[in-house]
Amino acid sequence: MRTxxxxxxxxxxxxxxxxEQLLLMGSHVEGIISASLRALxxxxxxxxxxxxxxxxxxxxxxxxxxxxxxxxxxxxxPVASDLRFVTMVLKAVTDLERMGDLGVNISERxxxxxxxxxxxxxxxxxxxxxxxxxxxxEALDAFVAKDADRARRVIARDQIIDDLYAQIFRxxxxxxxxxxxxxxxxxxxxxxxxxxxxxxxxxxNLAELVVFMVKGSDxxxxxxRNEGDKN
Amino acid sequence: xxxxxxxxxxxxxxxxxxxxxxxxxxxxxGPVTMEIAEKHVTALIGPSGCGKSTFLRSLxxxxxxxxxxxxxxxxxxxxxxIYGPGVDPVEVRRRVGMVFQKSNxxxxxxxxxxxxGLRIGGMxxxxxxxGRVERALERAAxxxxxxxxxxxxxxxxxxxxxxxxxxxxxxxxxxxxxxMDEPASALDPIATAHIEELIHExxxxxxxxxxxxxxxxxxxxxxxxxxxxxxxxxxxxxxDTIFTHPSQPRTEDxxxxxxx
Numbered sequence: 324m325r326t327x328x329x330x331x332x333x334x335x336x337x338x339x340x341x342x343e344q345l346l347l348m349g350s351h352v353e354g355i356i357s358a359s360l361r362a363l364x365x366x367x368x369x370x371x372x373x374x375x376x377x378x379x380x381x382x383x384x385x386x387x388x389x390x391x392x393x394x395x396x397x398x399x400x401p402v403a404s405d406l407r408f409v410t411m412v413l414k415a416v417t418d419l420e421r422m423g424d425l426g427v428n429i430s431e432r433x434x435x436x437x438x439x440x441x442x443x444x445x446x447x448x449x450x451x452x453x454x455x456x457x458x459x460x461e462a463l464d465a466f467v468a469k470d471a472d473r474a475r476r477v478i479a480r481d482q483i484i485d486d487l488y489a490q491i492f493r494x495x496x497x498x499x500x501x502x503x504x505x506x507x508x509x510x511x512x513x514x515x516x517x518x519x520x521x522x523x524x525x526x527x528n529l530a531e532l533v534v535f536m537v538k539g540s541d542x543x544x545x546x547x548r549n550e551g552d553k554n
Numbered sequence: 555x556x557x558x559x560x561x562x563x564x565x566x567x568x569x570x571x572x573x574x575x576x577x578x579x580x581x582x583x584g585p586v587t588m589e590i591a592e593k594h595v596t597a598l599i600g601p602s603g604c605g606k607s608t609f610l611r612s613l614x615x616x617x618x619x620x621x622x623x624x625x626x627x628x629x630x631x632x633x634x635x636i637y638g639p640g641v642d643p644v645e646v647r648r649r650v651g652m653v654f655q656k657s658n659x660x661x662x663x664x665x666x667x668x669x670x671g672l673r674i675g676g677m678x679x680x681x682x683x684x685g686r687v688e689r690a691l692e693r694a695a696x697x698x699x700x701x702x703x704x705x706x707x708x709x710x711x712x713x714x715x716x717x718x719x720x721x722x723x724x725x726x727x728x729x730x731x732x733x734m735d736e737p738a739s740a741l742d743p744i745a746t747a748h749i750e751e752l753i754h755e756x757x758x759x760x761x762x763x764x765x766x767x768x769x770x771x772x773x774x775x776x777x778x779x780x781x782x783x784x785x786x787x788x789x790x791x792x793x794d795t796i797f798t799h800p801s802q803p804r805t806e807d808x809x810x811x812x813x814x
Contacts, residue, residue: 327812334811400770402797402809539799 334399338408339539341391342467345412345419348384349463352419353456355381355426356522363433363515364445370439371430382422387417404536411536412445415466416524418532422459432511432518442498442508449516451487454480455519459527464532471537477530478542486522491516503509557670564591565787567761568613568650573627574607575617576714583608586787595753595762597776597793602811604782606765610733613763614650615643632733646673651724655736657716659708659723664700667708667719671727681692686726693759694722695752712746718752725760732756734764738771750775769809772796781805 329335335514355374364373392413395401401439458477464471495509531543560715562751566589574584583605590596598606602661608617614637617623629636635648648671660668688706691697700711708719717737724732734753738746753775755760766772772779775792780790781802785812800806807813 329811330813331811402773403770403800403806405810406798466692 324442324467337391337395337399338405338446341388341395341409341412341483342392344384344388345415346463346467348381348388348416348419349459351377351381351384352422352426354417355423356456356459359429360449361431362430363436364449366437366441368434369439371433375427376425378423384403384537385416385420388412388450397521407536407539411532412458415498415532418528419448422522422525425522425550429515429518432453432515434509439508447487447491447494448486448512448519451484451491451519454483455523455526456489458484459529462526462529465530465533467537469533469537471534472536474530474533478527478534484520488516490519555605559586564594564790565795566590567592568763569630569712570613571613571628571629571630573625573629575605575612575626576624577620578622579786582717583612583785587786588790590761590763591778592755592761593759594603594762595757595775596778596780597795598763598765598780598782599767599772600782601807602767602782602789603702605751605785606782607735607781609787610763610765610770613731614647615653616647618643626636633692633697642659649728649729650731650733651729651771652733652735653717653720653724653737655739657720657740657806659711659716659719662708664707664708664711664719665704668722668726671723675727686728687722690722690726693725693756695755696722712745714741717741717745717749722750725756729760731761731763732811734762736765736767741769744772768778768795781808782809 329338355377361367362374392409395409425496435439447514458480461477461480462474465471474505492513495513498505499509505509529541534540534542568590568591570586570588572585572587574586575582584671586609598610600606611617611620612625613629613636615625617625623640625637631646636650649700660670661671665687668690669683674682677686688697688701691700696715699715700719708716711719717740721732721737737753738749741749750771754761755765757777764772764776776793778790779793779796781788781796781804783802783804788798789796789805791800795801796805797809800809
């Protein structure tokens with residue numbers, strides 16, 4: 324990736340603005356995820372409600388960033404690293420928007436749970452949420468630093484999330500088998516764990532996009548790449 | 555810099571080895587080594603004065619006509635050295651035709667413009683000449699527009715038509731390679747689109763080498779792209795590679811507009 328500036332300063336400014344808007348969107352999504360988990364742990368339904376409404380900002384940014392990308396593609400016809408940057412942003416906003424929606428889903432489950440007595444103290448879910456947020460933050464930092472190695476480390480972290488999800492699922496299963504009246508709460512908690520697992524998957528996507536942007540090579544679906552050759 | 559653009563799959567039309575071109579004492583280009591694939595479009599890009607036009611002109615010995623110009627190294631067309639002793643530069647230019655930036659029709663009729671190269675080549679048979687003229691105009695995608703007025707002056711054609719006439723004139727002598735030096739830079743977008751479509755068509759039968767300042771044009775029309783800078787060939791690769799992930803930082807800077 325080149326760090327030299329474009330001869331055309333206006334173009335340089337447009338790309339900078341695009342980068343800033345993507346980061347702004349990313350920080351809003353981070354905020355939604357952390358607030359939704361705080362609403363769970365602190366049983367704060369009002370915070371959960373505010374979090375659901377905050378997703379509107381993320382949706383608005385998605386539309387705005389999409390528009391900026393199309394404008395740059397149409398007017399500047401970017402190539403090479405600029406092209407990879409703009410197409411990466413186009414895909415990244417979709418991942419971020421989904422993460423925001425999943426944060427809303429968490430808050431919705433929190434509202435349901437807060438009407439019930441707590442099933443158990445929350446330990447692993449907040450841990451999983453911390454890990455997930457860290458992945459998102461690291462993916463965005465790797466994007467800013469144009470650091471492919473850092474992005475690859477984010478991808479490797481996804482295994483931690485998958486393991487945590489399996490562990491939480493096993494534990495909730497025992498609660499459900501013990502007592503059928505636990506099922507309503509346990510399935511809600513299981514959903515939240517699933518949402519977090521999905522958010523981590525989107526963070527992994529982001530990290531893969533960062534590697535593509537920096538290196539120009541696609542590291543998604545490593546097994547499917549040579550399928551065409553086999554036939 | 556070696557020219558390795560994975561042209562392995564295609565047959566090689568022009569093979570250039572250690573080509574150095576100097577004007578007087580000043581080296582303008584090289585050494586350049588590069589293989590140009592047959593029946594494909596190869597684009598040469600780079601800032602003004604980078605040597606791309608000099609390189610293009612050395613492919614059909616047009617530099618011979620420039621006073622004080624010296625060419626070293628080896629250029630082979632279908633394996634035969636074009637700078638070898640006893641090689642007739644006029645024959646080289648018949649096999650490697652050229653179209654210039656500014657269309658330059660002769661102040662003659664449309665028919666005579668296209669027939670010109672055939673007649674000075676010694677062709678006398680009228681029916682044969684007429685057949686070749688028609689075929690060349692068809693290949694240049696101009697026949698339908700001019701078939702009713704072959705006897706009119708070429709100067710009455712539009713700019714885009716004049717440029718296609720020049721292409722027909724180059725094609726009439728049945729070359730193997732067509733060199734184009736900024737063939738669309740003086741044309742409006744519609745006429746440019748016609749020329750670009752024509753370049754695609756021509757690449758079925760001819761090897762096309764095009765110099766262009768318009769990078770989008772290089773991206774649109776070519777299979778391979780070579781980037782020249784200050785007399786060196788910096789990078790030569792498939793056009794996809796040059797415009798999505800070039801390997802040389804100088805190429806990246808140039809195609810993304812981060813130059814100087």
